[in-house]
Amino acid sequence: MNRRTKRILTIAGIYLIPALFAFKAVAQDLNGYQKPPKEITSIIENTVNRNIVISGKGKFMAILQEPGYPSIKEISQPLLKLAGLRINATNSSSNGIAKYSSVTLKNIESDKEFPITSLPKDAQVGHLVFSPTENQLAFAVFLDNEVQLWVASTSTGVAQRLTNFPLNDTYGKLMEWAPDGTAILAKFIVDNRKALPEQDFTPDGPIITENLGGKSPARTYQDLLKNQYDELLFDDHLTAQIKMVYLNGQAVNFNRPGIYRNFSFSPDGNMVMVWTVTKPYSYYVPVSRFPYDVEIFDKYGKLTKKLAQVPLADKLPSGFDAVIKGPREFQWRADKPQTYIWVEAQDQGDPSERVSIRDIVYMQNLIGDDKPVKLASCYLRFNDIVWGDDQIAILTERWWKTRAERRVFIKPGNQSYRVNLWDRYYEDAYSDPGQFVTVKNEFNKNVLLLEYNSLKRVTDPSNINIFSISEGASPQGNRPFLLKFNVKTKVTDTLFRSKAPFYERPIYFANQSKLLISRESNIEPTNYYSIDLNRRNQTQLTFFPNPNPELFGVIKKPISYKRADGLNLNAVLYLPKDYQTSQGRLPVLMWAYPREFKTAAAAGQVKGSPYQFTRISWASPIFWVTQGFAVLDNVDMPIVGESNDQPNDTFIEQLKENAQAAINKVNDLGVGDPKKIAVGGHSYGAFMTANLLAHTNLFAAGIARSGAYNRTLTPFGFQAEERTYWESPDVYYKMSPFSYADKIKTPILLIHGEADDNSGTFPVQSERFYSALKGHGATSRFVLLPNEAHSYRAKESVLHMLWEMDNWLKTYVKNKKDGDKQINSSLKK
Known part of the structure; x- marks a missing residue:
């Protein structure tokens, strides 16, 4: 081992050794890594992506x-x-x-x-x-x-x-x-x-930082x-x-x-x-x-x-719309040899400032002595620009606070020209025109794919067609499409749209007749095809086999239902192969992740496609459909705050309503046993899980992976919350399941990566929450996965995580008995 390698290993120990001590301090079961049932293990070991x-x-x-x-x-x-x-x-x-x-x-x-x-x-x-x-x-x-x-x-x-x-x-x-x-x-x-000198662990003095005025809010x-x-x-x-x-x-x-x-x-x-x-x-x-x-x-x-x-x-000022003062967002203009742009905030980067113009985009030609020119003014925050030529570029501006988005037709050769093409709210998936289609130009840079009549464009330069590819969100689910759009008349022509029983997504188009798409269905894995749009014939390009044959025959049903206040909700229900309701009700695993919305209309939109192939990753709950469970995945958990209302002011109330509506639906379908339903989630989904167990008695058990449970430890905002702890202390307290650890009586399994790298979900969140649960007598178990980050990677870790979840679900849900408080012998106290 050379000196440099030895130094690196020594340094690395600074980070690894304390974490190992922490693991031993909280571990209760030192029998090594375990494996879940063979059906689950087989999926992990054989999947090819x-x-x-x-x-x-x-x-x-x-x-x-x-x-x-x-x-x-x-x-x-x-x-x-x-x-x-x-x-x-x-x-x-x-x-x-x-x-x-x-x-x-x-x-x-x-x-x-x-x-x-x-x-x-x-x-x-x-x-x-x-x-x-x-x-x-x-x-x-x-x-x-x-x-x-x-x-x-x-x-x-x-x-x-x-x-x-x-x-x-x-x-x-x-x-x-x-x-x-x-x-x-x-x-x-x-x-x-x-080589660097080896670190001297004898300190030269204290580490000192100071702030001499000026606010410096920062997330964790x-x-x-x-x-x-x-x-x-x-x-x-x-x-x-x-x-x-x-x-x-x-x-x-x-x-x-x-x-x-x-x-x-x-x-x-x-x-x-x-x-x-x-x-x-x-x-x-x-x-x-x-x-x-x-x-x-x-x-x-x-x-x-x-x-x-x-x-x-x-x-930086507080808020997701905050940016730095001065020049930012430098980039080359893709259609010119040596012209570049940059953006400057007109509100000092502070979204709380009231100004009519938020950003100005400047442009300068490096060749010659050209002076900077103002290319465009942004009434919202600058987001992106896609170049075409002197007569067209598409500028996108957004404002997070209201979820507003504008896509603007500008002319780089005529800086006074500005026409709004789309003025929408970006959380409204149904109105999303998608991403603009680009092609490589003579400089090998991406520019807008343009279609126009060269002779007519001399006298009518705005008469141009552009193209976009969208996920095609709709009340029937996602139906991706390729759209042609005239920027002058705003007339559209849908050149291609996915049709049942497939989920087809355009991935490459250059305005010839050839379109490349991906295609999948409930029973066919993703493969790629070339389509001739003129002749309407197709050629299959890839022949990838089913990556998870163990799931063949599993029943997949997108379901819709309503919350008590009438809000539309959606989820995907998975049932075991050949299951029929006549066979009796099943235990249920419900998996979700809350999201914030500014409108009920956007929150209630249908997500995903009923025709997408079932994929499974280490993080999926779908494994348990092989173990006799009904799995309710991607359960809508919208938290809505319309107009000036803040979503999180009613976070707990809406969470409870969402969960109750989902339980009612699986009960009404006759597939789920309402007394044998578990809830789980990862990250913010874990936070959701702990809150549901703290504020309801709806569930038989909960599984919370890599979550944060004490919001006072993320005092300058978390997730979509912009307010600080000091601005809204009641919100932070009420949203923290740690505050209600004494109320949790439902068995809860906590899992966390020892080396979590995600902002806000330090492992101490689970450690302290488990200590609070244990101190109040809650049935709980805490599993710390050595050397794993926010997403778990090692095969041993993933299999062990699945084993822990499987034992928990079978003990406290599938094989639950009234008054059962003890875990089975394979899980030590």
């Missing part, structure tokens, strides 16, 4: 196979926890990056398919990006000791390592193709990196910097050298080493915009709020222009 990536011009499809669940040994490797990040110090990568165990390339036009070959044994890949010419696929190869830059030929699938320099994938953007496809700009470990972030040695580690591991790597393997340093958030080629490829993190760092907010410089360099790394020095964002 696949994703796809379509090349920019639609010629190729990369089929990506996900690896199975990692082992507990794999996820227990030392991680550095710095400024809100978790870093694998051994190979300089960010923890949680999406990786794949194999890649297959498919030529959509020729239907030829071949695997990527010549990769290192047992390697995993990620960050896949097709070249602008589509003759190469670039990707990162993840090994135990380093991350490598590779490319593969899209005509043969043969891969090769492009350079021997190891990548630095600890933070921010990793790589980008030059627009002409001749090189890749990527981040690498700094040349001749020096995880994994923040704690001391000067953390700062040294942060600098050491995140500092990267950007290099321009050519396809012949030549690698040339670009600019100086730095901590890079992002970098982006200008459309013509001659300039690069770079975002670089600067000091001072903060111990109270993550790296995403650290100060940074925005600069433009030429493609050889020479500084051309400094655009902004964005300050530390530790004093």
